[in-house]
Amino acid sequence: MRPFHYSRPASLAEALLAERRASAADPHTPMAFLAGGTTLVDLMKLEVMRPQRVVDLNASAREHSAIQFDGSNLRLGAFAKMAEVAGHPDVVENFPVIAQSLSLAASAQLRNMATLGGNVLQRTRCAYFRDPSWAACNKRSPGSGCAALEGANRQHAVLGASEHCIATYPGDFAQALLVLDAAVLLIGPDGARTIPFGSLHREPGDAPHLETNLQPSEIITGFAVPAGPWARRSLYLKIRDRQSYEFAVASAAVALELDGGIVNDVRIALGGVATVPWRAHDVEDMLRGKVLDEARATEAARVAFRTAVPQSHNAFKIALGQSTVVRALLQATSMEVRHG
Ligand SMILES: Cc1cc2nc3c(=O)[nH]c(=O)nc-3n(C[C@H](O)[C@H](O)[C@H](O)COP(=O)(O)OP(=O)(O)OC[C@H]3O[C@@H](n4cnc5c(N)ncnc54)[C@H](O)[C@@H]3O)c2cc1C
Ligand code: SF4
CATH class of the missing domain: 3.30.43.10 (Uridine Diphospho-n-acetylenolpyruvylglucosamine Reductase, domain 2)
Structure with missing residues (x-):
């Protein structure tokens, strides 16, 4: 060091x-x-x-580490620890997708130490990025190339990639914030501002070293999460190479509002398969007002990946990602949800 x-x-x-x-x-x-x-x-x-x-x-950090729920909105301090939020009764009951995304991440020791703000800003696990002995990495050294394009790219992205970078966004919690339409609270040299969580991360394009839309020296102070009618019927499904202490190969966060078996509203975000936390807006539009059965979930999953581009070692992620979406949607329809 x-x-x-x-x-x-x-x-x-x-x-x-x-x-x-x-x-x-x-x-x-x-x-x-x-x-x-x-x-x-x-x-x-x-x-x-x-x-x-x-x-x-x-x-x-103390002033920005609280977890507060007033029945309509959840406020999470950016310096709250992952473990505290994952186990908080208000979060577990009212926002299960948040609790699950955090408790399925990393290890107990890491969750006791790591904060929410740091979690959403974690860097990719691309092996070429993490090993400076590889010269070609546009994210680490802009303009140097991308070793993963011709290399070991099993873990890499099939959605949102560019010819300059195919690295996967590795976190879990971000997908939960994305399906719940959370906002990011920021403070910087020019004052405070709030942005939608969906505009925090940037796709790589031709500048993969620029990963977020934060201004220089801007600090995340918290996240504001509305308790929409879909929040209680929400879940996070994470598929990984081993059942604990592992990043997602594919994941899906789903939040669903049903009215007598008909989809009033649905939100879907994908992890492990894309360069940024990935919201599947097209799929959401096609499911609203419909009965969500296996055939429709399968069609939705197909649409979610219709722009996917596989690399030499990761074509399996398309089928795996689709199965993950189907399972997550069907599990959400059959969840027991307490109202009130
Ligand atoms: C072995 C291992 C396995 C893991 N597995 C998973 C997993 O399965 N799923 C998962 O989601 N994560 C996983 N992680 C990542 C882990 O969750 C993150 O390392 C952690 O959440 C980062 O939080 P931190 O508080 O330690 O951040 P730090 O390391 O302190 O900071 C991370 C980055 O964010 C910046 N930063 C931190 N806080 C703020 C803020 N408030 N405002 C502005 N910038 C800030 C820092 O400058 C730094 O660039 C794993 C990590 C390890 C080491
Ligand atoms: S995929 Fe991105 S992070 Fe990985 S080597 Fe290529 S440019 Fe670097």
């Missing part, structure tokens, strides 16, 4: 002020915020991320 300057400001306001001064003095020095450190420190040890300034936000 390379030497770096470490600071631990007492509040987010202090962190932002110090950051404004530091970047005005030297705008080109790479910096990173530290939350749980389970992604950042890993990547610093591998010399994939090389910040010269590390700003530890943990001292200022």
Whole structure:
């Protein structure tokens, strides 16, 4: 690991002020915020991320780590730990897709340490990205090429890829936020703002090193999740190479509102198969107002992957992703949901 300057400001306001001064003095020095450190420190040890300034936000985190539910809206502090949120009774009862996406992620030790903000900003697990001895990685070194295109790409994306990068977005929680139409609460040098979760991540296009639409030095302070009529009938189905401590090969988050067996509303997001958390809007439109049986779920899954482009080692992800969508939709229709 390379030497770096470490600071631990007492509040987010202090962190932002110090950051404004530091970047005005030297705008080109790479910096990173530290939350749980389970992604950042890993990547610093591998010399994939090389910040010269590390700003530890943990001292200022207390005010942004609460979990609050008022019956209509859930507010999750960005510094809440994954394990706390996964086990919170309001989350388990009213937003099962959130609880499941978090409890199926990583390991117990990691979930006790890792925060929600860090989780949604985790970097890809592409082996070429994580190993700087491979020169060709446009995400790590813009313009250097992409070793995965001709290499071991079994884990890579079939949706949202470009000729410059085919890396998969690896997280689980993001798909839950996406199906629930969550918003991201941000604070930065220019003040506070809120954006839809769906506009946080960027597809790789010709600039795979730009992964989000965050402004420089912007900090995620929390997530606002409306308790829509689909939130209680929601679930996360994760398919992986082994049953624990593994990233998704394919996953589906589903939130469903049924009225006498007819779909009033449905939301579907896919994980493990795309470059960003992937919302299947087309499929949602075709299911509204219909009875959701196996034939319709199968057709929906086909449509969800109609733009998929397989790489040399991952064509299996299309069939696997489709089966995951079918299973998730059918499981959601048969969930026992308590109203009120
Ligand atoms: C072995 C292993 C297995 C894993 N398996 C899974 C899995 O199955 N599913 C899954 O979803 N995840 C998995 N993870 C990823 C894990 O969940 C993330 O590492 C973790 O959630 C990151 O949170 P953190 O608080 O530790 O973030 P950090 O490592 O502190 O930060 C991550 C990044 O986000 C930035 N950041 C952090 N917080 C903020 C903020 N509030 N505002 C702005 N920027 C911020 C940091 O600068 C850094 O770039 C796994 C990780 C490991 C090491
Ligand atoms: S897929 Fe993306 S992250 Fe992986 S080697 Fe290619 S450019 Fe790098």
